[in-house]
Structure formats: structure tokens, C-alpha cells
Amino acid sequence: MSELVVPAQADAPAAGSDVMVRAEQVHKSFGPLEVLKGIDLEVRAGEVCCLLGPSGSGKSTFLRCINHLEKIDAGRIRVDGELIGYRERGGKLYELREREVAAQRRAIGMVFQRFNLFPHMTVLQNVVEAPVLLGQEKKAAARERAATLLDRVGLGDKLGAYPAQLSGGQQQRVAIARALAMRPKLMLFDEPTSALDPELVGEVLDVMKDLARDGMTMIVVTHEIGFAREVGDSLVFMDGGVVVEAGDPREVIANPRHERTRSFLAKVL
Amino acid sequence: MKSDEATTVRARPEPIRAVPVRHPGRWVAVAVLAVLTAMFVHLLTTNDAFNWSFMVDKMFRPPIIEGLLRGTVLMTVSAMLIGITLGVVVAVMRLSDNPILRGVAWLYTWFFRAVPRLVLLAVFGNIGILWSRIEFGVPFDTQLGQLFGIDNLELRLFGFSSRDVLTGFMAGLLGLALSEAAYMAEIVRAGIQSVDPGQTEAAQALGMGRGQLLRRVVLPQAMRVIIPPTGNETIAMLKDTSLLLYVPVSVELFFQLDAVGKRTFQIFPMYVAACLWYLFLTSILLVGQYFLERHFGRGHGSAGRARLRLRGMNAETGGTPGKVEP
Numbered sequence: 001m002s003e004l005v006v007p008a009q010a011d012a013p014a015a016g017s018d019v020m021v022r023a024e025q026v027h028k029s030f031g032p033l034e035v036l037k038g039i040d041l042e043v044r045a046g047e048v049c050c051l052l053g054p055s056g057s058g059k060s061t062f063l064r065c066i067n068h069l070e071k072i073d074a075g076r077i078r079v080d081g082e083l084i085g086y087r088e089r090g091g092k093l094y095e096l097r098e099r100e101v102a103a104q105r106r107a108i109g110m111v112f113q114r115f116n117l118f119p120h121m122t123v124l125q126n127v128v129e130a131p132v133l134l135g136q137e138k139k140a141a142a143r144e145r146a147a148t149l150l151d152r153v154g155l156g157d158k159l160g161a162y163p164a165q166l167s168g169g170q171q172q173r174v175a176i177a178r179a180l181a182m183r184p185k186l187m188l189f190d191e192p193t194s195a196l197d198p199e200l201v202g203e204v205l206d207v208m209k210d211l212a213r214d215g216m217t218m219i220v221v222t223h224e225i226g227f228a229r230e231v232g233d234s235l236v237f238m239d240g241g242v243v244v245e246a247g248d249p250r251e252v253i254a255n256p257r258h259e260r261t262r263s264f265l266a267k268v269l
Numbered sequence: 270m271k272s273d274e275a276t277t278v279r280a281r282p283e284p285i286r287a288v289p290v291r292h293p294g295r296w297v298a299v300a301v302l303a304v305l306t307a308m309f310v311h312l313l314t315t316n317d318a319f320n321w322s323f324m325v326d327k328m329f330r331p332p333i334i335e336g337l338l339r340g341t342v343l344m345t346v347s348a349m350l351i352g353i354t355l356g357v358v359v360a361v362m363r364l365s366d367n368p369i370l371r372g373v374a375w376l377y378t379w380f381f382r383a384v385p386r387l388v389l390l391a392v393f394g395n396i397g398i399l400w401s402r403i404e405f406g407v408p409f410d411t412q413l414g415q416l417f418g419i420d421n422l423e424l425r426l427f428g429f430s431s432r433d434v435l436t437g438f439m440a441g442l443l444g445l446a447l448s449e450a451a452y453m454a455e456i457v458r459a460g461i462q463s464v465d466p467g468q469t470e471a472a473q474a475l476g477m478g479r480g481q482l483l484r485r486v487v488l489p490q491a492m493r494v495i496i497p498p499t500g501n502e503t504i505a506m507l508k509d510t511s512l513l514l515y516v517p518v519s520v521e522l523f524f525q526l527d528a529v530g531k532r533t534f535q536i537f538p539m540y541v542a543a544c545l546w547y548l549f550l551t552s553i554l555l556v557g558q559y560f561l562e563r564h565f566g567r568g569h570g571s572a573g574r575a576r577l578r579l580r581g582m583n584a585e586t587g588g589t590p591g592k593v594e595p
Contacts, residue, residue: 067474099478106476116471120489130475133485175471182475 340521356453404428
């Protein structure tokens with residue numbers, strides 16, 4: 001009974017698969033506004049977890065807590081067994097130094113709604129910058145790998161272009177390649193297609209599907225129900241800072257158990 | 270459907286040939302300005318007090334040229350270099366999480382922006398009055414020594430005579446550079462704050478530290494906002510080197526021209542010479558500023574750069590810009 005209580009999985013795959021992300025009772029407030037009111041979540045290695053919910057439900061905030069862009073007020077978040085943002089010793093929590101937080105973030109890739117590519121660098125420089133600056137790779141090797149990554153997201157011919165010369169969909173694919181260049185073990189996507197014109201959404205989702213097939217662990221905040229149903233291994237529906245419902249995406253979308261899930265899905269489907 | 274076709278096929282109407290609007294006011298303005306110009310030329314050519322030949326004879330003399338090169342040009346360059354470097358440091362301090370650094374930076378900018386440059390230079394010019402020697406060591410060493418019953422305790426690490434270091438030039442440089450740093454700090458701070466916070470987040474998410482993301486991501490983008498006012502600051506600095514007269518700095522353009530004027534009782538021609546020299550120097554800087562701003566403005570959102578590249582591409586492939594090839 002001392003084991004952690006996790007939401008029951010209807011069809012848990014291969015027993016004993018390692019947990020990549022484990023969040024326990026995560027609380028977060030901005031001033032008087034409590035945005036997260038105790039989030040429990042578990043994502044296994046290789047799993048694609050889709051976070052769904054109305055705007056203001058706290059899903060983006062929760063995602064930003066996972067790589068410590070936001071400090072949590074209570075609870076614990078562990079990525080690959082490592083406590084994020086703190087060190088626990090003798091029952092006491094010690095805040096990590098900025099350098100240590102940065103080191104933790106290197107293993108966690110993040111893709112933003114608004115791409116946030118570096119506008120003063122070419123596509124290739126955007127992807128090469130971090131691995132070289134942080135001493136992960138030599139410049140020549142990094143360039144070669146960046147070219148391979150960009151080829152994989154279908155932009156092998158845009159290496160010398162600047163972000164502003166690309167469409168939104170192309171920029172977002174560069175952003176994915178940039179995050180992958182750090183060889184992350186976990187990828188966070190914060191509404192990656194919400195800022196795109198409708199006809200450009202598909203190309204970004206295709207890259208993400210490709211990534212999921214390769215076994216990347218992904219947490220995706222999205223409004224793309226189709227993507228969640230097709231690619232997701234689990235779906236978490238959040239509202240008002242709590243997890244309302246979680247489970248197999250096809251199951252949840254077809255037969256939502258909660259009224260709030262039902263009314264949300266009725267609006268977006 | 271038929272009527273639509275008819276519109277497109279219809280013959281092009283004849284071009285408009287209308288009588289343009291007349292601007293009689295412009296002709297009046299030209300006439301007035303012509304009279305005023307004639308009056309000004311009359312003044313320049315007929316008033317003997319200008320003493321043109323004397324001015325031309327004196328304004329290229331070696332001490333004046335030396336003053337121009339050292340006291341004006343070298344001083345502007347050095348003061349701006351120190352000012353920009355220190356300004357970036359103060360701006361970063363001002364934006365840091367450390368409340369002590371923030372407070373110190375605020376105090377610095379407050380002091381150096383509140384005291385007029387002329388007064389500041391006069392103070393720095395006479396700072397030698399405070400110390401005959403400038404020494405670095407344990408503060409209150411003698412007083413502390415007395416507490417422990419030691420007379421004349423001196424815990425000094427190193428020092429130098431203030432006359433060696435705080436000569437006119439160094440005092441002037443210090444005054445101008447420190448004051449410039451305060452203005453540059455505000456400019457750099459505005460530049461850094463103009464960069465989208467998403468850029469910082471993206472760099473943080475990649476695992477960059479604060480210094481790294483500042484140097485590689487934020488500052489290069491802040492440059493677009495920082496460069497134009499820095500150009501203005503440089504031009505203002507060049508003109509403000511004339512204030513060195515009050516330090517005083519003798520190897521300086523205005524000091525030298527002023528000295529010649531006072532010595533020969535030909536003050537006015539030498540002041541006209543000063544006007545001409547400063548006009549000449551600032552004009553050079555204005556040209557430089559134009560090209561610098563064009564270079565950095567190009568990077569804005571890279572739309573400009575994209576256009577430039579597109580133009581280049583068109584030229585390469587032999588296409589005419591603005592014409593769509595079928």
C-alpha cells in the first residue's frame with residue numbers, strides 16, 4: 001500500500017516500462033490566482049501524452065513547469081527519476097542553481113506556440129547554436145547532424161534561409177529540429193499548431209507523428225482532437241487546474257465520462 | 270457573365286491630362302529666402318570682423334590639428350568605447366535579479382544623469398585636490414590602527430601620484446566616459462527590454478544560461494534598437510568634447526582655437542573656425558550613421574533582408590524585379 005496511487009490505465013502496455021515523467025500534486029499560483037490545483041500525471045518512456053482542455057485550464061502552465069520555466073508552489077515533478085528544479089536531501093528541499101536547472105533543461109526539448117526561432121540566425125545556425133555553445137558537439141559534427149535533422153523535417157533546402165523568410169509551418173518544423181538537436185529524452189509541445197494557418201497544420205503534425213513513431217516521449221498540449229486520437233497513447237483532459245479525466249484517447253473521445261469533458265468535446269469536434 | 274467579359278475586353282480609356290494644382294506660396298517662399306540668402310552672403314563677404322584670411326591661416330596650424338586628433342577624435346572614440354562597455358554592464362546589472370546590483374545601477378545612472386556634464390568635468394578636473402596620491406588599500410587603516418593602539422598604521426597595496434594619472438586628458442576622459450555610461454545604460458536597457466521574452470524562454474528551454482542567452486540571443490537582437498541612439502550619442506559626444514575647455518584639457522580643438530583667439534584678440538574668427546571644424550566632423554559621423562542604420566535596420570524581422578535577397582536572386586537569374594514571369 002506504500003506504492004504511489006496512479007490513475008488506472010485501461011490497457012497498460014508492456015508492464016515495467018519506465019516512467020519518464022511523474023508529477024505529484026503539482027500546485028501553482030500566479031498571485032491570488034491558483035492555476036494548478038494538484039496535478040497528478042504519469043508519462044511512460046516512449047508514450048505520447050496529449051493534454052486537452054479549454055483555455056485557462058492550466059495545461060500550458062503545467063507544461064512549462066515540467067522544464068522549470070515556471071516554479072511550482074507545491075508537489076514534485078520528476079523527469080527520468082530526477083527531481084526538477086530542486087534537490088531533496090535529508091527531507092529538505094534545496095533550490096537548484098541556475099547552472100543545474102539549465103543542465104536539466106538540456107534533456108527536455110520544448111516547442112512553442114509562437115515558434116520563437118532566433119530571427120538573427122539562419123535556419124542552420126538556429127539548430128547548431130545550442131549544441132555547440134553548450135559544448136555537446138564540435139561545430140562540424142553539429143552542422144552535419146543539423147542538416148540531417150532539417151532534412152528529416154523536410155527543410156533540407158532551407159539551411160541558409162532566415163526565419164522570417166519561412167512560412168509558419170516551416171518555422172515550426174525548424175523549431176522542432178532545433179529542440180531535437182539537443183538529443184532530448186522528452187519533448188514538450190505547447191500548442192504547436194495553434195498559431196498556424198489551417199493549411200499548414202498538417203505538415204507540422206506529420207513531423208510530430210514521425211517523431212512519435214520513432215519512440216520519442218512526448219507531452220503535447222493541443223486542440224487537435226484528430227492528432228490525439230490517432231497518435232496519442234494517453235489523453236489527459238484538464239479544466240480549472242485539475243485533471244478531470246485521463247485514459248486512452250479513443251476511449252475518452254468516444255465515451256467521455258465527465259460532463260465537462262463531454263461539453264468541451266462537443267464544442268471542438 | 271457576359272457583361273464581365275465585356276468589361277475586361279473594353280478598350281483602355283485615354284490617360285488623364287488634368288491641369289495640376291498651382292502652388293503660388295512656394296514662389297513667395299523662394300523669393301523671401303533668396304533675399305535672406307543675399308543678405309547673409311553680404312554679411313559674410315563685406316564685414317571685416319570675419320577676417321577670413323586670418324582664420325584660414327590659423328585653423329590648420331599643427332597645435333590645432335593635434336588638438337583635433339587627440340582631444341576631439343581620440344577622446345570621442347575612447348569615451349564612447351568605455352561608455353558603451355560600462356553602459357552594457359550597468360544595464361545588465363539594472364535588469365538582474367540581484368537587488369543590490371539593481372540598486373547600485375540605479376544609483377549610478379541617477380547620479381551621472383542628474384549632474385550636468387560641464388559641472389562633472391569641472392569636478393573631475395579638480396579631483397586632484399582630494400588626493401595628492403591615489404592609493405588602494407584597507408579603508409580607515411589609520412583610524413583602525415589607533416583603536417588597537419598602533420600609530421600611523423598604513424595598509425596600502427599600491428598607489429600613484431594623482432598628477433601622473435589625473436592629468437587633464439585622463440580626468441576629462443573619465444568624466445565624459447562615466448557620464449556617457451549612464452546614458453548608454455538606459456539605451457541598452459531599452460534595447461534588451463524590446464526583445465520578445467519568448468526568445469529568452471526558447472534559449473532557456475534549450476539549456477542556455479543567463480550569460481549565454483544574453484550574449485548570443487538577446488543582445489544581437491537588441492542591437493537594432495540600440496544602434497540608432499548610440500549614433501546620436503556619438504555625435505553629441507563629439508560636440509561635448511568642447512566642454513573639456515573647463516577641465517582644462519589643452520590638447521583639444523576648442524581649447525586651442527579659443528587660446529589663439531584670445532592671444533591675437535581675434536576671438537570671433539576663431540569661433541567661426543570652431544563652427545566649421547565641428548560641422549565638418551559631425552557631417553562625417555552623420556554619413557557613417559546613415560550606413561550603420563541601414564545595415565542594422567535591414568535585419569528587422571528579416572523582411573528587409575528577404576527583399577534584398579530576392580532582388581539579388583532576380584538579378585542573378587536575369588529576371589526583372591517587379592515583373593512576374595509566366
